[in-house]
Amino acid sequence: MRRGIAGSVIAREDHPTQRRERRGFALVLMVFLLFVFAASAAMAIDVSLAYVRRGELSSAADATALAGVVALGGGAAAGSVDTALHYADLNRVSGTVSLAAADVLPGTWTAGGGFVGTGSWTTGGPFAVKTTTRYTLAYIFARLFGFSTKNLTGVAVAVRGSVGSEGCVRPWAVSYQSLLDQIGGGFSALTHDLTAAEVATLKAATIANAVVMNQGDVDGAPGQMRSVQIPPGEYGAAPYQGIPTSPSASVYRSEIYEDCITLDGRLNNRPVSVDDWLEGTSGQEKGPTGQGISQLLCGNQSFNPPCLAQSLVNVAIWDRYGNSPRGFCSPCYHIKYMGVFYVTGYQGPPDNNVLGYFSSLTDPSAGGFVPKPGPIVKNALVQ
Numbered sequence: 001m002r003r004g005i006a007g008s009v010i011a012r013e014d015h016p017t018q019r020r021e022r023r024g025f026a027l028v029l030m031v032f033l034l035f036v037f038a039a040s041a042a043m044a045i046d047v048s049l050a051y052v053r054r055g056e057l058s059s060a061a062d063a064t065a066l067a068g069v070v071a072l073g074g075g076a077a078a079g080s081v082d083t084a085l086h087y088a089d090l091n092r093v094s095g096t097v098s099l100a101a102a103d104v105l106p107g108t109w110t111a112g113g114g115f116v117g118t119g120s121w122t123t124g125g126p127f128a129v130k131t132t133t134r135y136t137l138a139y140i141f142a143r144l145f146g147f148s149t150k151n152l153t154g155v156a157v158a159v160r161g162s163v164g165s166e167g168c169v170r171p172w173a174v175s176y177q178s179l180l181d182q183i184g185g186g187f188s189a190l191t192h193d194l195t196a197a198e199v200a201t202l203k204a205a206t207i208a209n210a211v212v213m214n215q216g217d218v219d220g221a222p223g224q225m226r227s228v229q230i231p232p233g234e235y236g237a238a239p240y241q242g243i244p245t246s247p248s249a250s251v252y253r254s255e256i257y258e259d260c261i262t263l264d265g266r267l268n269n270r271p272v273s274v275d276d277w278l279e280g281t282s283g284q285e286k287g288p289t290g291q292g293i294s295q296l297l298c299g300n301q302s303f304n305p306p307c308l309a310q311s312l313v314n315v316a317i318w319d320r321y322g323n324s325p326r327g328f329c330s331p332c333y334h335i336k337y338m339g340v341f342y343v344t345g346y347q348g349p350p351d352n353n354v355l356g357y358f359s360s361l362t363d364p365s366a367g368g369f370v371p372k373p374g375p376i377v378k379n380a381l382v383q
Helices: 016-073 077-090 178-184 195-205 251-255 261-267 286-298
Strands: 104-110 112-117 126-140 149-163 167-177 211-214 225-227 277-279 311-324 332-347 352-359 379-381
Touching: 016 077, 016 104, 016 126, 016 311, 016 379, 077 104, 077 126, 112 126, 149 332, 167 178, 167 251, 167 332, 178 195, 178 211, 178 311, 178 332, 178 352, 195 352, 251 261, 251 286, 286 311, 286 332
Parallel strands: 167 311
Antiparallel strands: 104 112, 104 126, 126 149, 149 379, 167 225, 211 352, 277 332, 311 332, 332 352
């Protein structure tokens, strides 16, 4: 820099060599950045491909686990592996079958402990199936940086259980002991849990398997079918305390036959769930029960034709009667299962019996899930 006239400052021009150096540095920087951008784009393609393949693996694992547990529950335990492999072939990953027979495992499952393998399809009481799908991803551009392949896996666990909660529940608590009596075998309601084979027997029941259900108490003890208040007096899960309503005779009668939308609206869409406690009504409601069933089957309250041969209703099935654990419901009926009962008729005084049979032919899609066999069977993915 030099000074001109009157002290003005005149900028000194750069030397030609300095200008060439800056242009050379800019060129090197541009080449470097282009390389970084190209490498990032190439890696993004490989990473995106890996995500796509992971999604396909997950879908294949879900499909194969569900297929395996359906076969298991259908009595084809030995065919669960073959069924899972068949669905793996239907759900290929990039055209490749991603499941091997050794990766289809039988077991049990709990919410706290997860999947536990039984090692056998026929012993140990398996009701869950775990599948692990596998795929080796071949990188495209990552090979330039020394990466050639990556092993990807997908894991799914499916469980065969039962519906844990249900809407459109009629105001009855039905004896679990009477359900066991339908199956036969002399089991006790307090000690016996339904097996998959017994659930299959229930599912196959028809009107020929009808049983007689007493309505109301017998000698001071709860009868086979008892009128109850809904919602529960105490829930099995929080919030623990319910607010049951003691319906009038006319409301109780309506709750037997009205459509599900009306019934659930009346009860504020409160489902009844396994481990809830239901409080009985103050009376046995024998007259309103007969009138409600007449309306359900015949469209009137006098059993005049035309009448349906049967009508399906959702009911709570109880195994114990007494005080609830937190004391909000006393005495009450403890709900062991949610079930389905086909009503076929009603015997008036002096017997006042409801006629019908248990089954499991209903849509369990709206119900919660309990990982044990029950009257309303449901297969569910839990992992």
